[in-house]
Amino acid sequence: MTIKEAVLKSLEDIGEKTNYLAVYEHIIAKKYYDFKDARTPASTVSAVLGDFIRNGDTRVKRIKESNASFSYYLTKNEEKIDLESIIRPETKDIKKTTKKITYEERDLHKLLSSYLKSTDIYSKTIFHEQSNRTDEHQKWIHPDMVGIKFLKLQTNASQTFLKAINRIDTFKISSYEVKKEINTDYELKKSFFQAVSNSSWANYGYLVAFEISESLKEEMERLNQSFGIGIIELKANPYESRILFQPKYKNLDFKTIDKLCKINNEFEKFIEQVEKLMTASEKYAASTEKELDEFCDEYFSNDTEVETYCKDKNIPKEDH
Numbered sequence: 001m002t003i004k005e006a007v008l009k010s011l012e013d014i015g016e017k018t019n020y021l022a023v024y025e026h027i028i029a030k031k032y033y034d035f036k037d038a039r040t041p042a043s044t045v046s047a048v049l050g051d052f053i054r055n056g057d058t059r060v061k062r063i064k065e066s067n068a069s070f071s072y073y074l075t076k077n078e079e080k081i082d083l084e085s086i087i088r089p090e091t092k093d094i095k096k097t098t099k100k101i102t103y104e105e106r107d108l109h110k111l112l113s114s115y116l117k118s119t120d121i122y123s124k125t126i127f128h129e130q131s132n133r134t135d136e137h138q139k140w141i142h143p144d145m146v147g148i149k150f151l152k153l154q155t156n157a158s159q160t161f162l163k164a165i166n167r168i169d170t171f172k173i174s175s176y177e178v179k180k181e182i183n184t185d186y187e188l189k190k191s192f193f194q195a196v197s198n199s200s201w202a203n204y205g206y207l208v209a210f211e212i213s214e215s216l217k218e219e220m221e222r223l224n225q226s227f228g229i230g231i232i233e234l235k236a237n238p239y240e241s242r243i244l245f246q247p248k249y250k251n252l253d254f255k256t257i258d259k260l261c262k263i264n265n266e267f268e269k270f271i272e273q274v275e276k277l278m279t280a281s282e283k284y285a286a287s288t289e290k291e292l293d294e295f296c297d298e299y300f301s302n303d304t305e306v307e308t309y310c311k312d313k314n315i316p317k318e319d320h
Helices: 003-015 018-029 043-056 075-080 081-099 103-118 136-141 156-165 187-196 213-228 254-263 267-281 282-295 304-312
Strands: 060-066 070-074 121-123 145-152 172-180 204-212 230-235 242-246
Touching: 003 018, 003 070, 003 121, 018 043, 018 187, 043 060, 043 070, 060 075, 060 230, 070 081, 070 121, 070 187, 103 121, 103 304, 121 267, 136 172, 136 230, 136 282, 145 267, 172 267, 187 204, 187 213, 204 213, 213 230, 254 267, 267 282
Parallel strands: 172 204, 204 230
Antiparallel strands: 060 070, 121 145, 145 172, 230 242
16 A cells, blocks of 8 residues: 555554654555655654645644644544544644644735836736636636736827737737735645646736745746746735746747637637737727726726725735
């Protein structure tokens, strides 16, 4: 059996909360797994138990003991275990978590749309849950938000001329992957490569986060240089947001755009609105641009709205 299977079988045999050393000793006693290639086998068991918790595997639960160590047990054995010793630590953990995480990831979208609007970018949230889910492999082609910026020329004649010779050069489309926080290397890698996947079709791809650990800046720069994804640090005052690392330009992937249009109506409508504005005559350009603006995400009109929104959504301002 695998090391994970050995850990699960040992937890089942033991039948009560236990620590990683006891699990390791049980595996050795029962000869469930050969640790011949492991330099520190007990630490390997500890890491496997930790992975169950970090990955959200519901088969295993962990509690913090009074001496700051951890005990583990199978969820199905919970009724057999002393609940008093389980409830106290978990209650403390829940309170701590609730205090720290008080806003939703999508609450950040209005902050981002306001920042983007200040840079002349129209943006729209793409709701993943509204997509056709017949293919689970399409999960990571959805961006959280899309944005488009039009090239502003001074005269109508020059705009018409540019549209005629190369319409693609009149706009740039960006993809945004939004996260609440990136505090560990694991979170960075997972979020970054999700942004790589979600932005494969766009001219520019961005990873956006509200809280970013300073210790990760060097690794962010390396990933940015290797894969071309830009990184935006979002602020509670959206106009103080900044691009930490610029993205690299890519040509649009029309096949993927077509695929996204087929599986997500909101994305298709966004592309239709863009096409409508690009092909509008001078007479209808202003009204068509207004229609696009109304279709896209809402944004703040003044600082008071920002203050009220952040307060209502429990978005912290003191650290930003």
